[in-house]
Amino acid sequence: MAFDLAVKRIYEPPAPDDGQRVLVDRIWPRGVSKKDAALTLWLKDIAPSDELRKWFGHEPARWAEFRERYRVELDGNEEAVGRLRGLLRHGKVTLLYGAHDEAHNNAVALAGYVRGTD
Known part of the structure; x- marks a missing residue:
């Protein structure tokens, strides 16, 4: 099933075409107010475990291994993944994250993972 799914830094301003805005970080991003975030949902339970997040440290050399380990965590996290898929059945979802690296992050x-391309 093809989903209308986008990924965006939470520090970018909300846009009308974002659809449902879902923060997928376990930790609230520094300097962003809840009002400015304009979230539909903060789905922190879908974020990587603290252990995995700290191990990865946003090091591109660990990206492939991070994705594999995170996939295993997601496979065991049916409730949070199911919530995200439920939102996707109702229209576009933009996954929001706080990391600086736009190519190597959990979102x-x-x-x-959700698209089945990872």
Whole structure:
């Protein structure tokens, strides 16, 4: 099933075409107010475990291994993944994250997982 799914830094302003805005970080991003975030949902339970997040440290050399380990965590997290898939059945979802690296972060890995391309 093809989903209308986007990935965006939470520090970018909300846009009308974002659809449902879902923060997928376990930790609230520094300097962002809840009002400015304009969230539909903060789905922190879908974020990587603290252990995995700290191990990865946003090091591109660990990206492939991070995606594999995160996939295993997601496979065991049916409730949170089911919530996200439920939102996707109702229209576009934009996954929001706080990391500086736009290519190597949990939202990108999660989008690949949900799309079945990762």
